Amino acid sequence: MNRKEILLFLLLLTCFTFFVQWSGAEQRSFFSLILALHNDHSLIIDRYAEMTPDKAQFNGHYYSDKAPGLSFLGLPVYAAINTMQHLDRPGLFLPYSIYMVSAFVVSLPSALLAILVLRFLLRIGITEPRAFATTAVMALGTLALPFSTLFFSHQTAAFLVFAGFYLLFMVKPTGGLPATRLFLAGLILGVAVLVEYPMVVMAVILLLYALTFVQPRRVVISYLLGGLPPALALMAYNSAAFQHPLHFSYFYEANTWAQIHQQGFLGLGLPRLSTLATVLAGSRGLLTLSPVLILVFYGLWVMMRNDRWRAEGMLFLTSFSIYLLMTSGYKVPPTDIWVPGPRFLVPVLPFLAAPLAFSLPRLRWLFAPLAMVSVAIMFLVTASNPQVPPEISNPLFEWWLPGLLNRSQIVHSLPELRFGISRGLSLLLLAGEVGLAALSAVLACLLASKPHAQSAVLSTLAVLMLLAYLVIGFPIDLLRPFDVPASLLEPTAALPAGPAAPLPGVQT
Numbered sequence: 001m002n003r004k005e006i007l008l009f010l011l012l013l014t015c016f017t018f019f020v021q022w023s024g025a026e027q028r029s030f031f032s033l034i035l036a037l038h039n040d041h042s043l044i045i046d047r048y049a050e051m052t053p054d055k056a057q058f059n060g061h062y063y064s065d066k067a068p069g070l071s072f073l074g075l076p077v078y079a080a081i082n083t084m085q086h087l088d089r090p091g092l093f094l095p096y097s098i099y100m101v102s103a104f105v106v107s108l109p110s111a112l113l114a115i116l117v118l119r120f121l122l123r124i125g126i127t128e129p130r131a132f133a134t135t136a137v138m139a140l141g142t143l144a145l146p147f148s149t150l151f152f153s154h155q156t157a158a159f160l161v162f163a164g165f166y167l168l169f170m171v172k173p174t175g176g177l178p179a180t181r182l183f184l185a186g187l188i189l190g191v192a193v194l195v196e197y198p199m200v201v202m203a204v205i206l207l208l209y210a211l212t213f214v215q216p217r218r219v220v221i222s223y224l225l226g227g228l229p230p231a232l233a234l235m236a237y238n239s240a241a242f243q244h245p246l247h248f249s250y251f252y253e254a255n256t257w258a259q260i261h262q263q264g265f266l267g268l269g270l271p272r273l274s275t276l277a278t279v280l281a282g283s284r285g286l287l288t289l290s291p292v293l294i295l296v297f298y299g300l301w302v303m304m305r306n307d308r309w310r311a312e313g314m315l316f317l318t319s320f321s322i323y324l325l326m327t328s329g330y331k332v333p334p335t336d337i338w339v340p341g342p343r344f345l346v347p348v349l350p351f352l353a354a355p356l357a358f359s360l361p362r363l364r365w366l367f368a369p370l371a372m373v374s375v376a377i378m379f380l381v382t383a384s385n386p387q388v389p390p391e392i393s394n395p396l397f398e399w400w401l402p403g404l405l406n407r408s409q410i411v412h413s414l415p416e417l418r419f420g421i422s423r424g425l426s427l428l429l430l431a432g433e434v435g436l437a438a439l440s441a442v443l444a445c446l447l448a449s450k451p452h453a454q455s456a457v458l459s460t461l462a463v464l465m466l467l468a469y470l471v472i473g474f475p476i477d478l479l480r481p482f483d484v485p486a487s488l489l490e491p492t493a494a495l496p497a498g499p500a501a502p503l504p505g506v507q508t
Helices: 003-018 025-040 046-051 069-085 094-123 128-140 154-170 179-195 199-211 217-226 228-242 273-281 291-305 307-327 343-383 395-405 414-419 423-446 451-472
Strands: 055-058 061-064
Touching: 003 094, 003 128, 003 414, 003 423, 003 451, 025 046, 025 061, 025 069, 025 094, 046 061, 055 228, 069 094, 069 154, 069 179, 094 128, 094 154, 094 343, 128 343, 128 423, 154 179, 154 199, 154 343, 179 199, 179 217, 179 228, 199 217, 199 307, 199 343, 217 228, 273 307, 291 307, 291 343, 307 343, 343 395, 414 423, 414 451, 423 451
Parallel strands: none
Antiparallel strands: 055 061
């Protein structure tokens, strides 16, 4: 990475690891499998079943009802940090343990994803200022921001899927594709499916994309071979847990979603127009929370009219449309279940960056205000607990704004837990860092004709951003790497319970 990429990476990573979110049911389900694998060397989560209602039941035992990939990735991280800080000690604040894993398997890939998006935009001819602005807005002004702070699989899947696409795109101009690169792309997409099952659709879409330029086409078999190891790993997991390689955890739900998942295909039916409207423009709709994405539709039209980028425009339009229709077909509206918005669209959000960038030459007068509103909303959502109860009909005015104004719902932050400063002051520190980065970016653009001065600004900012990350964003306190913040070891009645039942003896 060059200096500008490093600055963007540090800024985003600090924003992602700054927040220590409450541990909801989905996050605990992923984490319960990590605990079972680490402590019991088993897939059975019976000892941790009370942690979460999101679980599967088979032959008298409980299992996580999630795709196992995120837990597999988190296992070595948990093992390493547990060796240092003993995360399994009684009475430890549970969200902290989940946060420590999420920082490395969700937040870090999310920041790396932004760099891939940036490089892709530059390669398709987007000017550097527009590429950086688009990347920053996609990372901070969409659902990518809150889901980069939560132990959900969506952002990790987004990183893997876009990495697979970028690998294919990088060699497209040659007209041929080495078998090893195809194999690697297939492997990455296979891991994406292991992390989040619906990514199998993206794996197929990208296979069709590769077929448009790979010569000879029979080489595409390497792509399929690359996906074989993750597929075998998933079948081995299913066989060990449910005694059949094609029996998935969703078949054995032991919660209120069991009946829903038995309808249609795992709860997926035909798209409904009312749900589609809710997903896009409801109180938790994609465009409601990120109005800047309205410009994407014009950008897609621009790409489709450009002979050079028509294939990519078709790919992005197809991917977004399919996942939008899938999301609109779920039996339970995907905006009604303890989430800020349509989370199943998160993995395809990176594919909207290019259309957004292509809209700027004509609609740049709209971009700035819509981007600022989108970023403000997403920081509000992230700071005021993105896990909204389903009974809240208008979370912006009934949940997030009131929670911020009366400070009752501001989530924990790393500076608060590490230094004991208030949550409000912690947010001001983060706002100051973001503001400094924005002002420095403007200054760097103004100094474009003076490379030495620009270099000095970038170098100074790089040092400041690195220090800021180490102080308020790096999960491990470098001065006390083996210590857990003392405030996390004492039960505190004032802490809200969070959106899931607590594990006995452990705070939520």
